[in-house]
Amino acid sequence: MISVALLGFGVIGSGTAEVLTQNSALIEARLGEPIQIKYILDLRDFPDSPFADRIVHDVNVILADSEVSIVVEMMGGLHPAYDFSRAALEAGKHVITSNKAVVAAYGEELLTLAEEKGLRYLFEASVGGGIPIIRPICTDLSPCQITHIEGILNGTTNYILTRMAESGASFAEALAEAQALGYAERDPSADVEGWDTARKICILAALACGKMMPIDAIPVEGITRITVADIRNARKAGYAIKLVGTADIGENTLVQVSPRLVPASSPLSTISDVFNGILVRSDFLGDVMFYGRGAGSLPTASAVVADILDIAGGSPCKPRTWHAGQPGNAAEGICRRYLCLAGKEGWEDLVSAQLGQVELIDDTGSEIALITPPMRECEADAAIAALEEAGMALLSAIRVL
Amino acid sequence: MISVALLGFGVIGSGTAEVLTQNSALIEARLGEPIQIKYILDLRDFPDSPFADRIVHDVNVILADSEVSIVVEMMGGLHPAYDFSRAALEAGKHVITSNKAVVAAYGEELLTLAEEKGLRYLFEASVGGGIPIIRPICTDLSPCQITHIEGILNGTTNYILTRMAESGASFAEALAEAQALGYAERDPSADVEGWDTARKICILAALACGKMMPIDAIPVEGITRITVADIRNARKAGYAIKLVGTADIGENTLVQVSPRLVPASSPLSTISDVFNGILVRSDFLGDVMFYGRGAGSLPTASAVVADILDIAGGSPCKPRTWHAGQPGNAAEGICRRYLCLAGKEGWEDLVSAQLGQVELIDDTGSEIALITPPMRECEADAAIAALEEAGMALLSAIRVL
Numbered sequence: 074m075i076s077v078a079l080l081g082f083g084v085i086g087s088g089t090a091e092v093l094t095q096n097s098a099l100i101e102a103r104l105g106e107p108i109q110i111k112y113i114l115d116l117r118d119f120p121d122s123p124f125a126d127r128i129v130h131d132v133n134v135i136l137a138d139s140e141v142s143i144v145v146e147m148m149g150g151l152h153p154a155y156d157f158s159r160a161a162l163e164a165g166k167h168v169i170t171s172n173k174a175v176v177a178a179y180g181e182e183l184l185t186l187a188e189e190k191g192l193r194y195l196f197e198a199s200v201g202g203g204i205p206i207i208r209p210i211c212t213d214l215s216p217c218q219i220t221h222i223e224g225i226l227n228g229t230t231n232y233i234l235t236r237m238a239e240s241g242a243s244f245a246e247a248l249a250e251a252q253a254l255g256y257a258e259r260d261p262s263a264d265v266e267g268w269d270t271a272r273k274i275c276i277l278a279a280l281a282c283g284k285m286m287p288i289d290a291i292p293v294e295g296i297t298r299i300t301v302a303d304i305r306n307a308r309k310a311g312y313a314i315k316l317v318g319t320a321d322i323g324e325n326t327l328v329q330v331s332p333r334l335v336p337a338s339s340p341l342s343t344i345s346d347v348f349n350g351i352l353v354r355s356d357f358l359g360d361v362m363f364y365g366r367g368a369g370s371l372p373t374a375s376a377v378v379a380d381i382l383d384i385a386g387g388s389p390c391k392p393r394t395w396h397a398g399q400p401g402n403a404a405e406g407i408c409r410r411y412l413c414l415a416g417k418e419g420w421e422d423l424v425s426a427q428l429g430q431v432e433l434i435d436d437t438g439s440e441i442a443l444i445t446p447p448m449r450e451c452e453a454d455a456a457i458a459a460l461e462e463a464g465m466a467l468l469s470a471i472r473v474l
Numbered sequence: 475m476i477s478v479a480l481l482g483f484g485v486i487g488s489g490t491a492e493v494l495t496q497n498s499a500l501i502e503a504r505l506g507e508p509i510q511i512k513y514i515l516d517l518r519d520f521p522d523s524p525f526a527d528r529i530v531h532d533v534n535v536i537l538a539d540s541e542v543s544i545v546v547e548m549m550g551g552l553h554p555a556y557d558f559s560r561a562a563l564e565a566g567k568h569v570i571t572s573n574k575a576v577v578a579a580y581g582e583e584l585l586t587l588a589e590e591k592g593l594r595y596l597f598e599a600s601v602g603g604g605i606p607i608i609r610p611i612c613t614d615l616s617p618c619q620i621t622h623i624e625g626i627l628n629g630t631t632n633y634i635l636t637r638m639a640e641s642g643a644s645f646a647e648a649l650a651e652a653q654a655l656g657y658a659e660r661d662p663s664a665d666v667e668g669w670d671t672a673r674k675i676c677i678l679a680a681l682a683c684g685k686m687m688p689i690d691a692i693p694v695e696g697i698t699r700i701t702v703a704d705i706r707n708a709r710k711a712g713y714a715i716k717l718v719g720t721a722d723i724g725e726n727t728l729v730q731v732s733p734r735l736v737p738a739s740s741p742l743s744t745i746s747d748v749f750n751g752i753l754v755r756s757d758f759l760g761d762v763m764f765y766g767r768g769a770g771s772l773p774t775a776s777a778v779v780a781d782i783l784d785i786a787g788g789s790p791c792k793p794r795t796w797h798a799g800q801p802g803n804a805a806e807g808i809c810r811r812y813l814c815l816a817g818k819e820g821w822e823d824l825v826s827a828q829l830g831q832v833e834l835i836d837d838t839g840s841e842i843a844l845i846t847p848p849m850r851e852c853e854a855d856a857a858i859a860a861l862e863e864a865g866m867a868l869l870s871a872i873r874v875l
Contacts, residue, residue, distance in 0.1 A: 092617055092758050103616055103794070197614070203759045205606075205614035212613075212789075213598070213606035215504055216493055216779035340765055343744050357493050357776040358604045361766035364741055365759065375758040378617035388613075388789045393504070 078112040081148035088374030171198035195380040203372025204365040217355035219281035228347035229264040266295035274318030284398025306442040325401030333474040404451040413469035427456040479513040482549035489775030572599035596781040604773025605766040618756035620682035629748035630665040667696035675719030685799025707843040726802030734875040805852040814870035828857040
């Protein structure tokens with residue numbers, strides 16, 4: 074029998090208890106022995122829960138129990154989640170987490186400590202909810218050099234953008250709807266400003282290139298300024314607008330979070346509502362994409378339980394330790410941009426002088442919507458500044474994937 | 475150092491040698507030791523190959539060499555591929571294969587033998603080429619009960635259907651084009667008649683439910699009768715036509731290969747050209763989809779090498795052994811069907827009497843295109859027979875996904 078302790082009995086913690094209980098026969102058949110939830114650490118009591126008798130309030134009860142071989146941290150936040158994870162590894166227990174903030178901030182330290190102790194620190198549930206992505210990168214893709222990752226990694230913003238596209242709702246209206254449905258938090262800034270996506274793309278990039286970029290060293294832009302007109306213009310040109318985390322792995326590794334015009338030919342373009350999709354490009358495998366529910370209690374819990382089964386089954390497979398790194402110079406990144414500019418007599422000459430041969434989407438007289446040719450970020454910024462100088466106010470600028 | 479022997483130096487065998495050679499530094503860093511290709515078994519000699527000195531013609535050289543711990547079978551066909559695989563396991567060597575025919579026909583026996591011997595029999599490359607699918611089902615999805623699988627599993631037919639949709643080419647024209655590009659074999663029947671897809675969906679179903687259905691016990695229909703008119707009608711109603719293998723896992727497990735009208739809302743609908751996509755539905759994870767290159771030398775080889783690294787790294791993870799099984803009664807399956815019928819005065823009453831409330835796509839006078847409500851297969855067959863009896867000839871019938 075394998076004894077596990079759950080830290081946190083919130084959305085993911087209770088989902089994990091549900092998966093382990095409801096599929097206990099299937100899990101025991103596959104593993105060859107049962108998994109027991111011996112403790113659940115939470116500040117609260119849950120007198121009506123079937124797990125009421127497992128609730129403890131002191132982490133030391135868990136750390137001191139040599140029967141507990143796996144600790145699953147699902148508390149959220151950096152502290153005490155990190156401190157308890159570290160203490161569990163020091164007490165000789167494998168640690169599993171769904172906590173992307175801890176993985177992004179302390180992953181290097183915890184992976185190294187686990188390595189030293191002959192233990193495992195796994196975090197499949199920290200990126201993409203239930204979607205298999207960390208383990209495939211560490212196993213199926215291990216013969217390959219990953220060169221590029223692009224992902225729709227946040228269900229809240231994808232829901233909002235889908236609603237804006239489908240119903241013509243404004244950002245504020247779609248956000249309110251997402252909040253009413255429980256898809257967005259009361260303070261939605263971590264999602265809509267792009268920070269949740271940033272942590273996840275940094276974790277994926279670290280697995281791919283061995284370097285964890287500091288979140289505040291990469292360009293991060295959210296979706297709060299996207300308008301219904303942008304979505305309409307994008308569609309007219311054959312694109313959907315999605316919030317995308319990208320990582321270009323190479324000598325000058327660039328990691329970025331930005332709304333993007335995604336072409337209809339991309340498999341990311343049809344990912345709607347709260348679904349996530351992650352495309353990984355590598356030397357021999359080309360493009361592979363992983364698609365599914367990027368959040369939610371039970372999908373995320375099933376990723377946690379897959380990690381438990383991996384450890385309990387004795388698999389030695391583990392994420393490779395990374396080191397702190399710095400991203401390359403974002404100003405050197407090259408992409409096309411969708412621009413919406415205030416119209417002005419004679420705009421054609423101004424635009425072609427600054428941007429070269431553009432793809433015109435719409436010209437209403439008052440607004441010019443277009444897509445630039447591929448330009449370096451710094452060149453595009455300079456060109457836009459020159460157009461503003463010449464009297465063409467910038468209404469929107471969104472990168473093309 | 476890990477010594478491997480490759481059986482077969484064709485498309486996949488030479489790709490495997492290329493992946494192991496080109497990424498040898500990366501693989502050694504990840505594994506902690508190098509992988510050596512000690513032998514390559516082939517009937518031919520390859521005097522100009524850098525691997526010329528590894529070529530052997532007698533499998534017994536490999537079987538007798540105790541240094542070789544992993545044998546990779548990439549010969550194709552049932553014999554001697556099966557016989558050599560069995561002999562390698564009996565000689566105490568792990569076996570990896572890309573050969574779906576052997577897995578479908580002899581998987582139970584070879585998995586059981588490997589289990590008895592404490593060895594592994596892995597076949598990630600046998601389904602979906604380079605797409606990670608077997609290992610995710612065996613690891614990431616192991617906490618879940620899989621209830622349904624649907625996949626575009628054959629790149630040749632998907633290319634043909636994509637070309638028919640894009641260019642209006644007939645099936646014969648698109649097939650000729652695929653043959654000219656090397657995407658289709660000179661005898662394309664295994665692909666276009668659906669047998670390749672059938673083997674693959676049977677392997678996935680066996681992993682999901684523990685039962686391998688005999689290929690000739692499941693309904694298999696290819697794409698040879700799909701017309702440009704069908705594709706146009708489907709598009710008008712919001713569908714693409716794809717060749718899909720489906721498995722409904724339950725008390726009455728149904729496995730089937732059939733062209734399908736795939737709704738635009740399905741993530742399978744945008745999978746074009748030679749790409750494959752496999753959607754797996756399970757109790758806790760909901761829908762996840764895996765997308766990528768379903769064939770090709772290097773993508774398939776990277777799946778083979780991932781299996782080598784899995785074994786070399788000491789992972790105990792393995793596909794669960796299955797047993798021979800029989801599918802449920804296909805006549806009890808329920809789906810909607812697209813029908814194209816020869817027009818006839820008063821067809822409305824005939825159709826509504828036999829099919830109930832249909833979705834009319836087109837009525838040209840001479841042809842009626844429609845989609846039926848969900849019906850049992852046997853009921854739909856009976857209704858179509860009655861319509862034919864009444865003078866409405868059946869021009870096309872395609873299931874809706």
